[in-house]
Amino acid sequence: QVQLVESGGGLVQAGGSLRLSCAASGRTFSSYAMAWFRQAPGKEREFVAAITKSGGSTYYADSAKGRFTISRDNAKNTVYLQMNSLKAEDTAVYYCAADVKLGVRAIQYPYWGQGTQVTVSS
Numbered sequence: 001q002v003q004l005v006e007s008g009g010g011l012v013q014a015g016g017s018l019r020l021s022c023a024a025s026g027r028t029f030s031s032y033a034m035a036w037f038r039q040a041p042g043k044e045r046e047f048v049a050a051i052t053k054s055g056g057s058t059y060y061a062d063s064a065k066g067r068f069t070i071s072r073d074n075a076k077n078t079v080y081l082q083m084n085s086l087k088a089e090d091t092a093v094y095y096c097a098a099d100v101k102l103g104v105r106a107i108q109y110p111y112w113g114q115g116t117q118v119t120v121s122s
Helices: none
Strands: 004-007 010-013 018-024 033-039 046-051 058-060 068-073 078-083 092-099 116-121
Touching (some): 018 116, 058 068
Antiparallel strands (some): 018 078, 033 092, 046 058, 092 116
């Protein structure tokens, strides 16, 4: 089992940047693929980005390609989401998630953090 805690959200102007962090408990962090999802008010939770256990491969939603970068540091049990050129439509609660298999569907992931709010003002 793994416990996840996100941080780094906040209020930023359109065009700005934020870096989200997700710290994982336990000694088996490198056994999990990691992903970021987001959920805006009144909308379903949607995939943003994912990274393999080793960090060797990454995957992005079309809305994130070219603007967001997912990375991980297995020595620090942490996964990151660097978000640049933020837009108002990026406003959402951002969640990190863990599973032994990498995927893009939220239902697949058994472990979730509590979420961190990102608000982009236009």
